[in-house]
Amino acid sequence: MSKSNLATILTLAATGSAAVDYSQYVNVFMGTKDGGNRFPGVVAAPFAMTKLGPDVQNGKTDAYSGYLPDGRIWGFSMMHESGTGGAPKYGVASQMPVIGYVSDPLADLSQLRSSEDQGGVGWYRSNLANNITVQLAATEHAGLYSYDFPRGTNTSSSIVVDVSHVLPSFRGLGWEQHYSGGTFKLLDDGHYEGSGTYNNGWNLSPDWTIYFCGRFSQEAASSRIFSENIATNYSSTWFADTVRLGGVFSFNETEVTSRVGISFVSTTKACQNLDDEIDENASIQSLTEAAKARWNKDIFDKIQISSNNTENLQLLYSSLYGMFLIPSNRTGENPGWSSSEPYYDDVFTLWDTHRCHISLFQIVQPTAYEEFIRSLIDIQRHDGFMPDARSSNFNGRVQGGSNADNVLADAYVKGVRGSVNWEDGFSAMRTNAEVTPPNTLIDPKAPDSSTKEGRGALPDWLQYGYITPRFTRAVSRAVEYSTNDFGLYQVAAGLGKTEDAATYFNRSRNWRNHWNPNATSEGHSGFVVPRQVNGSFVPQGPKDCGGCYWGDAYYEDNAWIYSMNAIHDVAELKERIGGDERFIDRLDKLFDLKIFNAGNEPGFTSPYLYNFVHGQQWRSVARARAISALYNSGESGLPGNSDAGAMESLLVWQMIGLWPMTGQTTFLILAPWFDRMMITLGNDKTLVISTTGGNRDSAPYVQSLKVNGEPWDKSWVTWADIFANGGTLDFVLGTDKVEWSTGDLPPSPASVEMPTL
Template sequence: MRNGRPPIPLAWAFVVAMALVAAFAPPSSAVADRTDTGRSNVDLVNPFIGTSGESDTEYGGMIPSTAPPFAMTRWSPMTRQNYVSHTPYHYSDTKISGFIGTHQPAIWMGDSGYVTGMPGVGSVKTSVDDRALPFSHADEHAAPDRYSVLLQAGSGRTLKAELTGTSRVGMLRTTYPEGTDTNFVLQATRSGITGNVHVDPAAREITGYNPDRQDSNLGPFKASHFKGYFVARFDTAFDSYGTATGAALHEGQDDRTDGDLSAYVRFPSGTRTVQVRIATSFISLPQARANLAAEAPDDRPFEQIAGKTRAQWNEKLNRVNLRGATADQRAIFYTSMYHALQYPSENSEHGRYYSAYDDQVHSGVSYTGYSLWDTYRAENAFLTLFAPERINGMVTSMLHDYREGGWLPMWKNLTETNIMVGTNADSVIAEDIAKGFTGFDRKLAYEAVHKDATSPPDKDTELAYYDRQEGTPVEARAGLTTYKQNGWVAADHTAESASRTLDYAYEDWAVAQVAKAVGKTDDAKMFLRRSANYKKLYNPATGFMQARNLDGSWAGDESGWTEGDKWVYTLDVLHDVPGLIDLMGGKKKFASWLDSYFAGGHNNHTNEPSHHAAYLYDDAGQPWKTQAKVREIAAANYANRTDGLSGNEDCGQMSAWYVLSSLGIYPVNPASAKYAVGSPFFDRAEVQLPAAERPLVITAKGAAKNPYIKSLSLNGRSVNQPVLSHTDLLKGGKLRFTMSDTRQSWGS
């Protein structure tokens, strides 16, 4: 995230208290389990969760997109122009100006090579404001596999639009009102961006490209040949056509290269239903046509395309079945899975991919949308459990980035953006190795993480590497020069120095694990020693972590942080919680400190550095507090409403936290391949993990009213500590929680 959130108001404590009451309330008697209703879990997803909030930026930042899991292009109604800090749909808007094929991974990132189509009646209107039509949410339906809406076209006329998509192709079916002139506008570029459109009446196609990459000002890789190509093929002949710049029509023109560019077509009199398939590609127009032929050929009807996308979501969402969950909890849970299974997104196209690092086309697999500062915490752990078939390709993709750009990605939006801090790909690779994934080049992976940990970025002693600073090389571990010299990043030389120091210490631990895996034992020992550098930021006089200057003096206690403060970052020692506890005076004092942290409103779940904090009571010998706090946080930050995400989704991290926490687990140190035990939310969750030997059946009878754990067993074996391994979960079987309404000593 990069959002400059305001502090949480004191009134939030009252909200949390009320939410806690709701969290422990019994499930509604009017709600039946899925096994009773027989409904697919896909039907329980509410794609409108996270589409609104108290401000235009401080909310989930999600859109009601339709596409398969990990789709390259997501298709969404467009109620506003999207750009950095604005997604194309917001629930508060009242008009739709198009249906967009978007590649925007998150609200704080920009789109790349997008394309927008919009049906219309009467005279052709090509400008965004002119072509927009009113709609009512009562006439709107969204699901992972399709979207539909009734648009009011004036004079009592209603236009029905239905949308579905494959990974690289969107399909829009429009039912026009009877007795009207019908048309369709396809917008390639916006003002200031020069693109191309070409109309081919014989082929019933509009083709072209959009070179806009809204984050092109960030990072050193300018990708000068980047284009988002599209082929829009209609099932209805054109009566007439033209191109447009803004609102100006160029009637009869079949080709134009310009800014603020669109093409339009009119259909013969009496036309009622028109279908258009819009294929996308980052490689070329021929590749877009190949994507169209492979994913949505002309003889494949709308319902079949939507059905295949639905089947792909069924395969994932029906792997978890819940009992003892309210209707709202089901919606939150399955929508969270729907969100988390969108990231990272496919960047390769049937065996080839365009690399914005070297501006070339390569063979192989590629993904983008790597918000690693966010997603290394729980999103990657979620993927190792629910999409293990993707993991080797995702790591291989990062290694391609390393080969083509010289570094592993930090925040990749087609190419490096240098947003956030730390080389958190180190953690992801270490976690995947620890969990037994072998389908990528481990030696190359170690070469890459070793470079992260040992090679300062260019101009490391000259640049401060501020947030979104332009004209910088790849940031990697900015400040690594002073970190290697003293054991901390110097606050008077590098921005966000204290957060970087703590991140680098954790990442050193992760690199040590990769070193062990490839037989580099001496390197592993060295990086393990360096992973203790977090201790050098602890100021015993204040009891907090604190930034330090190059000469060792303490910097201001509020300086040096990344989207957090001294309270949040004092807990940012994921790899050595026992060492942190000793540093802070032992378990009793640490638990008391945590009490003050939560009581003072310092836990900000809208941002990722707080996500593990509630689970630290496990290590402090008071796991019952973890169990209560996790329920409290879930109730306060997730809801089955359009404003149901308290913070930006951040490429699946917010939702991954909810899914894993609701099942009773969370990866405090993800690279350890272990999970802290929290408190399961439901009576029963049957989980069919793709890589598991058998289903994992998690039972916690009476969980809704009983947050505390009295005992825990796995396949009849007592579990007496609040920790489970990835291997434990993959064995499947019965994970049985005995719950209580009063605090228990289990796990302490």
Template sequence: MDDIDPFIGTAPTALPPAQGLAATWWWPKAQIGNTHPGAVSPLGMVSACAYSGAYPTGYGLYTKNTEGLPDQMFDHPQASGFTHFQQSGTGAIRKYYNYVRVTPMVQPLDTLGQSWPLHDETAEAGYYAATLDPGIRCEITVGAKVAVHRYTFPEHRGARVVVDLSCGGLAIDHGRTVPLRAHVESLGHGRAQGTVVVEGVPLSVYIEVDSPDWRQMVWHDRRLIEGGTRLDFDRIRQTTLRPFGLLFIGQAAAGQSVEVRIGFSLRGCEQARENLRRECGEAPQAFDTIKAHTQAKWRDHVGRIEVEGGSPARRQVFATALYHSLVKPCFGDDESPFWPTSGPFAFDVCTMWDIYKTQLPLLMAICPDRAVDLLESLIRVCEEEGNFPIGYRMARGADRFFRQASALTHTALADAHAIGLGDLDWNWALVHMVDDLRRMYGEDFYEHGVVHPISHTLDLAYAYHCTSGVARAMNDVPLAKQLDERALLWPNAFDPATGLLHDSSFYEGGKWNYSFRLMHDMAGRIALAGGDEKFVAMLDAFFGYGAARVVQPGHRPDAAQMAVGYALNRFEGLNNEPDMEAPWSYHYAGRPDRTAEVVHAALTWQFGTGPGGLPGNDDSGGLSSWYVWASLGLFPVAGQSLFLVNAPAFARSTIHVGDKDFVIETSGHRETPISSDGLDRVPPPQYVQSARLNGKPLEVTHLSASDVHAGGTLHLELGPEPSRWGRATRPPSLSTGVGP
């Protein structure tokens, strides 16, 4: 856990200029990780961080951007306080949270909302600290449903802690969040509570402040309400909003610390108080206890994958990637404000398009209980709202990301069923899987066998295949056969004359980016392209073999520059979701050596240490999960309960899958540096020469997910030259008569 650096990804991409194959890749999307260094608990409900109003987390210096490098909003790190609930690595999600701003200050109340410089920032898993002018040391830690702040003041007669319950959103155009209704109540003796209805969600807090002899009162429009103990707002509008909240004020000796404990709930103040009491107990101070407990949880979670070898830089990037993979989604058990029953409530699924290929299989491997909870929550969303969500935030809205993709939850459900994960009501799940196939774009696909955007044709055909597998496993053969008919309509998406997808509109990409996804019939897809050699030639062109170095978009790239880049029809690196799985398409054409070269180039040049160490938005951990799998030498094929095998970056790795261990060990492994190690030449890749699974020869380039989840040992012999391993027998495909 000591290798984790929460600051990785918080600044614009600042990696050394790539060499070799990676120098031919063109990155059109935002070149910034959009992560934050705030305190979080593994998959917890609450996060907390310094708040400047910057995009998209509320932390940092940068304004909104979708292409190239972002512009700065501010000249230096600054904060107007510390807020709760942040996105992690997302782009234009339009759900910016940052509720309940807590500001330690010695300035007058009418300066609230101004930002002051931040100094001496530090962060660890579960902990964030900084000094806020004029010399207030601020520390934050969180539990699953609580946040604890500790502020150490300089000597001052009028030190104060101000809680702003009206805060929300960002300081960018259209980024502000305005509460609709609110209730705030001072309970005396350092106690207060309140509920703010924001974007349809009733967020309740119960607050305790350890500040003996300090006065407390409510305030509105930056004016104290002497003698007042409560505020009620029945209806607030953009034009009528004036800040409001609570204030705690008193004399502080130099070095005096004040602790603020906040319990959160989406089901009222009483449950917020119970959440606070459950995690913090009755002791007057809980900061060190909560910090130690959360950091122990992080040690447990990131310890579920252990690696041996690697340079310090590579180990730090890997550890941080694993950390970022476990920040989202957020789980608020028994906290749904939309249905009354107990059980898991998962939000910040932002979005399935980002996480279904890499992050969800990772959760199934190392956090299987939480993976099941997520699926149960998604099924409940479908019951309540009529759709499996493509993305789901704290507020309702299962279908708000419909342009990205269709029917992605089906892949995770199919994987979970195939490996026997959890005790879901699979009959009920199957009902929703079938019904959801005909929603949104699914209706046109059902009637016509093709739909535009054309990528949705592939999504839906694949989802039919995933649903058919669940139906057949449950002995509903007639239903499975009906579903199979439409699963076989995937060729309708392709133009046989080019071997690529038909012209269409595409979400963040073009037809080249979407044409190499891993489908349920890769043998048929390769035949459609003209066979192995032609398919490999197309992939080689896409990945830039033999191409010249490209120039990346900088600040505010103009339309002409972007058009030239898009015309390359080139791999966009790990800056773009549709490209994440493309390197493994080579496996299905008998060229795992090419996969090794592309993945090695990406691991070497597209990730590094420091705030600028990510090539683009981390997308709620989807990108970081890609890095974790690629470093282990595995890639999950979502929906097919399948892993593809490649040369790993570490000499030995262990995945703790429940009470089983899956070990990936190597012979002939050679340590290779990454860009942050200060490369002066391109290090060559390594290739798998032979493989053994549990002591038996493995001639194929894939494993079933059951092999991994059952535990065992995969031994890979590595060498400096491509071999014949994996060229004769391909991964499963419908056209070969071996279904995934």
């Protein structure tokens, strides 16, 4: 694509006439190897409930998204998640094609692949070693399977529907899923329906049920139900509590098409979803084209770039695609309560996504974003707490703070209003800040307090203003509780709740209570460390976090990283570290000592804190370029677990040339990648970003900047400057490390006296 063509595209997009198929640049296999855990199967629209794809086993590795590049396919199932960790979830409503008559449906029917799987936006294809080809397409609540069996074998073609199929875990942590029971019914017209009930997985949920309804395009030569005692039952209905269950359908044809609808509500709703979304004339091609159109319209058209570099195009659109696979929009599919509010599930996890994903979510999909905010609040109305994570209609698990507070605060300060009831929103946030969640579901990895929802270590937080070692993850929780309370301050202040605002403003500074000025490491003094009931600090080396896991004082990172995480109080942090030079040196050491891990969310913002020192913005650019070099658009293209698109959103922000400060209207300025980028903001508003004089790799440093046509000397902009009404950012880039950012430093709102309301 030439730059002149791209300019035409940008013009067409601005007038709502874009006709470019950006889905062609999406590699659905980006991040599917080496721990990225991306789901490569079919997701027909952003946030679609159905995620149809293969389930692969190698007997030793958890297939978090169902997919593994190596191993045996043992089913193609309707539900998955993308970029998750801990333990797999879903892999239910499964089918597996088999050549010939299936005498034992409980035998190992898995197959190797004869070639690598193929896929794109809206379609997926597997070639099995027994010469069966499986093609998949889907809609939001239904899936289409197309089977091509080998010809000339003079044997029947069979499809096994396994209700008891569920993704396993091999980690031995007690988080593996279980099949609890189900139903299966054969109807006179040849279709089948039923349900499966499952539990556990990464969020430790109790029993939940999915209902299914299936129809074949051809009449089965024979069909039967099986249970754990194999095929002795030929009745039309079978109920099972704890045994294997499913159905076997045999055909004389070599081409068989299967349509399946799913629902969390009932088999009737599953059949309705199927009939409404995939009629008998639908094809893999027609559903694929519909999915491409949907993704282009809802996501890809929103950002266009002036680049004809295939890798750049693939990186951008594959990353945007990965961002919006989950959460799942389950509006109308909530079995827990009746409500007129939207309902989103499969939230993994706000601990991962609140730093940079949700701010881009708002920009690219503002309507869905408002729905998501309303859903969080409605979950609290009915379940008692907003989720930090949620799956299969059940909250859990909380890794640190109650980060839905940060998400709501970020939305509020950036003007999200619409149909959001902000009084209820603040009430939901206040529940997190004041009510200790009951520890009724004991987590074996952190039995001291609830990891289901809320703030499990709240008793210490309220009594001492810090968290003692009687609670796991004490230090990392304390830092996060501080940012959570700053979120409450932001919303309380906006709603005119003066007393609440003062309370939470003061509590947002409590991270300071963990600061031990005498803790030393690598020539630096002052780190957040564990603290006892009597106020004494626990001697622990700042580079030492034990296992950095559930039972330790710090979660997934050490004191070097968490000491830099009070992003609402950076001026105070700088002073405690020893001023600008010491602050720069400490940031440098994160990289020089290889403490920083680009795949670990707690450190996401640290590389860009150089912007809080006059004239040092170029260092943030240098760090950003080094981090982006860890990405590519291939299977191993992510430097860590996708974490529901958190990793991809980090890269897209670097392409844009900004970094969001969650819960604030501040965006730190980096340096854009492209000569020109246009972001469609809705309501005929756009943000246009241009660069001249440099390039991404060899001349990336900002020489000068204009914001909305005016010269700019600050290393930050606000939501109001460029997003609220649209705007322009015009960069001049070059090789010189110019100290152009001489204006006001980015705000440190908790480092000053609270403004009078």
